[in-house]
Amino acid sequence: MSAAKKLAPWQLRERFAAGLSAMYGGEVPAYPTLVQISTEVNGEYVQRHPDAERLGSFDRVTAERHGAIRVGTPAELAAVAELFGAFGMVPVGYYDLREATSPVPVVSTAFRPVAADELARNPFRVFTSMLALRDARFFEADLRARVQTFLARRQLFDPALIADARVIAADGGCPAGEADAFVGRAVAAFALSRDPIDKSWYDELSRISAVAADIAGLSSTHINHLTPRVLDIDELYRRMTARGIAMIDAIQGPPRTDGPAVLLRQTSFRALAEPRQFRCDDGSVVEGTVRVRFGEVEARGVALTRKGRERYDAAMATDDPAAVWDEYFPSTDAEMAAQGLAYYRGGDPAKPVVYEDFLPTSAAGIFRSNLDRDASTCDADDNSGYSMDWMAGAIGRHIHDPYALYEAQETAA
Numbered sequence: 001m002s003a004a005k006k007l008a009p010w011q012l013r014e015r016f017a018a019g020l021s022a023m024y025g026g027e028v029p030a031y032p033t034l035v036q037i038s039t040e041v042n043g044e045y046v047q048r049h050p051d052a053e054r055l056g057s058f059d060r061v062t063a064e065r066h067g068a069i070r071v072g073t074p075a076e077l078a079a080v081a082e083l084f085g086a087f088g089m090v091p092v093g094y095y096d097l098r099e100a101t102s103p104v105p106v107v108s109t110a111f112r113p114v115a116a117d118e119l120a121r122n123p124f125r126v127f128t129s130m131l132a133l134r135d136a137r138f139f140e141a142d143l144r145a146r147v148q149t150f151l152a153r154r155q156l157f158d159p160a161l162i163a164d165a166r167v168i169a170a171d172g173g174c175p176a177g178e179a180d181a182f183v184g185r186a187v188a189a190f191a192l193s194r195d196p197i198d199k200s201w202y203d204e205l206s207r208i209s210a211v212a213a214d215i216a217g218l219s220s221t222h223i224n225h226l227t228p229r230v231l232d233i234d235e236l237y238r239r240m241t242a243r244g245i246a247m248i249d250a251i252q253g254p255p256r257t258d259g260p261a262v263l264l265r266q267t268s269f270r271a272l273a274e275p276r277q278f279r280c281d282d283g284s285v286v287e288g289t290v291r292v293r294f295g296e297v298e299a300r301g302v303a304l305t306r307k308g309r310e311r312y313d314a315a316m317a318t319d320d321p322a323a324v325w326d327e328y329f330p331s332t333d334a335e336m337a338a339q340g341l342a343y344y345r346g347g348d349p350a351k352p353v354v355y356e357d358f359l360p361t362s363a364a365g366i367f368r369s370n371l372d373r374d375a376s377t378c379d380a381d382d383n384s385g386y387s388m389d390w391m392a393g394a395i396g397r398h399i400h401d402p403y404a405l406y407e408a409q410e411t412a413a
Contacts, residue, residue: 006173009088010121012183013113016087017065017124019187024226027192027293030245030269031226034295037239038062038228045231052231055261055300055354056120064229066125066298069190069222070106070215072151074394077130079157081395083186084111084126086165086174088118092400094388095360098132105138105209106131107386110358114405116412119356127358130391131215134384138208147216150201154219161185193220196285199278214292225268225296233265233299246270252362254301254312255322259331261301262342263312263355266362268296302333302352303406308341316361343406353409357402 025032042062046052056064071077081091089111097104112125133139133147164182168174174182197217205213214224230236234256241247246269253265273289280286304312308329315321315328329341333349336342343353392399 005176006171007176007179008173009086009169010113010118012168012174012179013087013089013124014063014122015179015183016186017063017067017122019183020067020190020223021065021226023187023191024223027223028272028274028295030272031295033243033245034240034269034297035228037236037243038230038297041236041239042231045235049231054350055302055352056123060120060123061229061231064123066110066112066127066227067190068127068129068224068227068296070129070131070211070224071156071221072131072133072147072215074130074391076151076156076221077128077391078395079162080126080128081111081397082162082169083157083165083189085169086182086186087124088113089124089126090114090400091392091395091397092405093357093402094391094399095127095358096386097129097360098135098137098382098386100361104129104211105135106211106215107391108360109391109399112356114400116409119354123356125356129211129215131212132384132386133216134386135382136380136384137382138212140380143204143208147205150216156221157189158185161189190221190223192222193218194277195219196277196279197290199280199286199288202278210292214290222293224292225294227266227296227298230297230299233267233297236297237267240269253359254316255325257322257325257329259326259329260333260336260342260352261299262304262308262329263301264357264359264362265299265301266296266359268294270294300355302336302342302344303355303357303402304342305340305406306403307339308336311341343410345410345412347410353406356405 039062042058046058071080091109092112092114093110095108097106097108106129108127108129110125110127113119113123133144139147202213202217205217233251237247237251248268248270251265251267254262271291271294273291274293276288276290277285278288311328315325318324330336330339333352337344337347337349345351345353388399
């Protein structure tokens, strides 16, 4: 097959991201407003700041998205890995949201491209969380067994879709005439189901965690949020609020400073009460609402080295990180590079390596700010054994170390 008749993984990924965005915009009415304001803010920021594109071109930043999905079992996570493999997306990083200040009963990885040229073409990422069902602090034995039974009965993905994804990944692309159909099936796999929800089961899981109910209380998975990237998140926050859209109380991540932006700042509009049907124990169907999906937006900065990350964690542990930030970080890229705090291509302070990953504390903070209450835990030992190595074994794939990827970008240029 000639290259002209085959679409490369990045082209499929571009169509996949666009398809998910269109579908999600139809499901969540406030999302198109978020995208519109993000685009406006980006355009104005580029006009005012000559160096605005130092962390990515305007076209890349404006088209950029990250999605988030949730699954229940290692087998479901492995199927996600196979599906995303067709789009040139591989697992990067391990995130344990159970250890956050406001714990969430999931362990996570992010599927994304890793090569610099692939990221430049389309940097679509999907933060993927798996229910930490083996953790006895959240799930006692009887409930764990019933959740396992429920999850074993469902099928998130058509086996034919996963089989096709496996072939496309192995071939390094998809025949052009089959691409739209394949991408369409992949997008549809993450559509919000309108099937009635078992009310008693959903309510029982909600008492543990709204996230647990969203994962194991439904017969399907769905896009939980789809996040555009913005160059001035503070201005975005102001404009969304001015439109009357209820935002969460704060921007998560590092404070706004006059020095180089680092890592990742995130905020969102509050989860909406979405109408859903519930099936009661007597078989009747009643109207209700669920509140688990929200509109997140992010601003990305330079990737920090391990040394830089240690300083970041120390600064964030203080009572007022913004007030003491300059005690931990210098005010210029040149000083950041000289002190080995951040990654720059070829060591050139004018060429920062953009942070492509996530912060577990910020992710858990946004999850928590959109929920009614913290997850319910009991006094038990965690003998689950969850770790990055465990997850890699469970999905049969290498999970990339983000630091190794950033170091490779730094030395390649």
